[in-house]
Amino acid sequence: MVVDANVFPHRVWMEPLLLAAQAGHIRLVWSPSIIAEATRVMMWIRLSRHVGPMANAVKNDAFDFVRRWFQRMTEVFEVVDDRLPFE
């Protein structure tokens, strides 16, 4: 099952997919383009929730959260090459 980046910020969609993949019932795949988009989206969400000056500590905190998120995702996602939609 290919998971696009718009699914990632929705826990209600992601959790059943991740738990089913963890149990081995489905295979989740993403591609370098999706990973790059996910990085941008997740960083944006984390940073845009911050109110006030964007100190280094805030940026580091966002990096930590995104890293933790990617650690969890890479346990279940397989990377495949990008393909054009019509291929």
Added chain:
Amino acid sequence: MPDLDSSLAQLDELADELAQRGDVELAKKARATADDLRSATGVSSQPAPELISPDDAAKLLGIRSSPMVMRWAREKQLEGFNVGGRVKVSRVSVERLLDSAIVARQREYERDLAEVLDAFDVGDGPAPESVLPHIGRAPWDSVDARKL
């Protein structure tokens, strides 16, 4: 007229009581009679296990993953049954697994996963404007920059 199951259960109780009173021979005879009746009538000596759905089993175990319950049933960690094409597990086997290490690990995994997903959750609807392409102040711009 009492049904066969309750009569057999009474016979078992009688055998237990005779054994407690020290009449071992008579207790053995009562048990043998009960077993003969069971084999003759096809009644199982064990009551049928109570079966529950993977969702209910997951709730009982304190986890959210019913797919994991089905996997444990496949791996024989839980007593699994196929009832009309649906997977069911016995409540007894679920209760046996309650304090096991694999369930504790699964709970910990789900806790951590929930924390990670909650940190980015935008809810059930479409992504809010803050996630969409942004024109104007970027999150990393200072608040003062917006005033300029």
